Amino acid sequence: MLSNALILAIASLGAAKSILGVPPQMESLYKPDSNGNWHCILDPSHVIRFDQINDNFCDCPDGSDEPGTNACEFTFESPKMFYCANEGFLPNFIENYKLNDGVCDYEICCDGLDEYLSGKCPDVCPQVKRQYDDYVRTQKEEIAKGLLAKKLLEERAAELRAASERSMSELATKIEDIKRTGSESALVESESHKSDQDETLLVIEEGKLNELSQLYVDKNTELSSKLKLLETIMLDMSKNYNPNFNDAAVKSAIGSFQNYYSNKAELELPLPDLKEIAAQRLSLFSEYHQNGFLNLLTSNIYSLPGMVHLYFNQFVDSFPQHSTKEPTYENENKIAKNDHKVSEELQFLLRDLAALELENKKNYGENDVLRALVEQPYEKKIGEYTYKIDFMNSIYQDRTLVGRYTGFEDGSMEFAWGDRCWNGPQRSATVNLICAAEFDLLSVDEPQKCHYQFVLTSPVACKELSEEELAKGFKLNKAQLF
Numbered sequence: 001m002l003s004n005a006l007i008l009a010i011a012s013l014g015a016a017k018s019i020l021g022v023p024p025q026m027e028s029l030y031k032p033d034s035n036g037n038w039h040c041i042l043d044p045s046h047v048i049r050f051d052q053i054n055d056n057f058c059d060c061p062d063g064s065d066e067p068g069t070n071a072c073e074f075t076f077e078s079p080k081m082f083y084c085a086n087e088g089f090l091p092n093f094i095e096n097y098k099l100n101d102g103v104c105d106y107e108i109c110c111d112g113l114d115e116y117l118s119g120k121c122p123d124v125c126p127q128v129k130r131q132y133d134d135y136v137r138t139q140k141e142e143i144a145k146g147l148l149a150k151k152l153l154e155e156r157a158a159e160l161r162a163a164s165e166r167s168m169s170e171l172a173t174k175i176e177d178i179k180r181t182g183s184e185s186a187l188v189e190s191e192s193h194k195s196d197q198d199e200t201l202l203v204i205e206e207g208k209l210n211e212l213s214q215l216y217v218d219k220n221t222e223l224s225s226k227l228k229l230l231e232t233i234m235l236d237m238s239k240n241y242n243p244n245f246n247d248a249a250v251k252s253a254i255g256s257f258q259n260y261y262s263n264k265a266e267l268e269l270p271l272p273d274l275k276e277i278a279a280q281r282l283s284l285f286s287e288y289h290q291n292g293f294l295n296l297l298t299s300n301i302y303s304l305p306g307m308v309h310l311y312f313n314q315f316v317d318s319f320p321q322h323s324t325k326e327p328t329y330e331n332e333n334k335i336a337k338n339d340h341k342v343s344e345e346l347q348f349l350l351r352d353l354a355a356l357e358l359e360n361k362k363n364y365g366e367n368d369v370l371r372a373l374v375e376q377p378y379e380k381k382i383g384e385y386t387y388k389i390d391f392m393n394s395i396y397q398d399r400t401l402v403g404r405y406t407g408f409e410d411g412s413m414e415f416a417w418g419d420r421c422w423n424g425p426q427r428s429a430t431v432n433l434i435c436a437a438e439f440d441l442l443s444v445d446e447p448q449k450c451h452y453q454f455v456l457t458s459p460v461a462c463k464e465l466s467e468e469e470l471a472k473g474f475k476l477n478k479a480q481l482f
């Protein structure tokens with residue numbers, strides 16, 4: 001409790017100038033009436049003596065009689081903020097419960113008024129102002145440089161957008177042309193090949209293809225069972241190894257295995273019915289250059305068991321492109337083949353157009369600025385990992401996918417659907433962008449398991465700031481005060 005004498009001294013000090021804790025715009029509410037009394041602000045029927053203001057005893061139900069003490073901390077509407085004038089610097093408000101707690105809260109009250117009872121906090125407003133002015137000056141310089149860099153990015157983004165729109169309209173024209181003339185040109189093409197009598201026609205028999213498919217299915221089964229065995233061994237090891245032995249090689253191997261194992265489900269595609277695919281394809285390509293076919297079969301791209309089905313599809317898809325000799329067809333077959341070619345090209349063009357449309361639908365932020373970043377992936381090693389940010393696309397932590405770009409909001413880029421964590425969620429990340437002329441990854445934190453917070457400086461985040469907005473970013477360096 002404050003001594004009465006002290007409280008009176010403070011109150012009279014307040015009466016002479018202003019009431020302690022009250023901002024200038026509210027001073028008119030703290031005047032005595034003609035009888036030397038005062039009315040609580042929210043409930044004027046409550047009348048107290050004027051000298052009861054700031055006597056460290058809460059009289060008013062709204063707590064308005066104690067703006068300069070913490071006596072009304074439990075009243076619902078008490079003025080919980082105390083005004084520091086901070087002469088020569090910026091005025092501010094501090095929570096009443098921080099008053100006279102023995103701590104100089106110079107970040108808020110550089111005049112030291114929050115410790116008015118002990119007076120132990122001398123006024124440091126001139127020093128704080130110097131720091132603040134330095135901060136504002138360097139910030140303004142950095143923002144100006146950043147805005148120049150941002151302008152260049154925006155210009156590049158505009159070029160990229162224009163190029164993309166040109167490609168889209170070219171594709172659209174081609175698509176229209178093909179749709180209009182596709183069958184006609186197929187017919188013309190088939191006529192021009194009619195006289196190619198000397199080309200060899202090579203036929204792949206369905207039985208042969210079935211046989212080879214079976215071979216790959218059997219190989220896949222055999223390799224899958226070997227893989228299962230290895231997985232069992234590694235799983236056992238990752239559960240039972242002694243983490244207290246600091247063996248970097250073991251830890252790294254187990255880390256990689258856990259990463260692989262957690263994402264196994266996403267990696268494994270169901271094995272398609274190869275015979276069925278073969279039959280379908282055979283009906284389309286009943287004749288084909290046998291050597292080309294065999295070359296493809298014997299190439300070593302099929303060595304990974306889990307990928308057999310994937311590559312087999314690619315291989316079958318590659319039939320038309322890999323043909324070295326154009327076979328001779330009967331007119332009818334030729335028309336069918338060319339129709340197929342036309343429709344295949346149309347598919348490619350439509351797919352390219354759809355991909356471009358999708359790219360253009362991405363949120364590239366104001367003035368499309370993020371579009372320019374597509375060309376400038378960023379990489380930095382922080383701690384034990386190298387992070388690669390492929391803007392608008394993905395983030396990798398070494399070889400682990402942290403996430404794919406999902407959107408841009410409030411100055412942050414969001415990434416999700418990364419590799420799954422061991423016993424955890426799929427990885428995801430938020431990249432907070434802060435203004436600077438250069439890109440620099442300042443920090444990567446993992447506040448929740450496998451959700452990452454990146455802090456990246458970039459011109460993208462630069463914008464003109466008002467004095468008030470600048471002030472919000474100021475951090476006082478207390479160590480430099482004395």
Ligand code: MAN
Binds near residue numbers: 255397400422449450
């Ligand atoms: C790896 C890294 C870490 C992550 C753990 C989760 O070690 O991706 O960031 O926390 O996996 O198991």
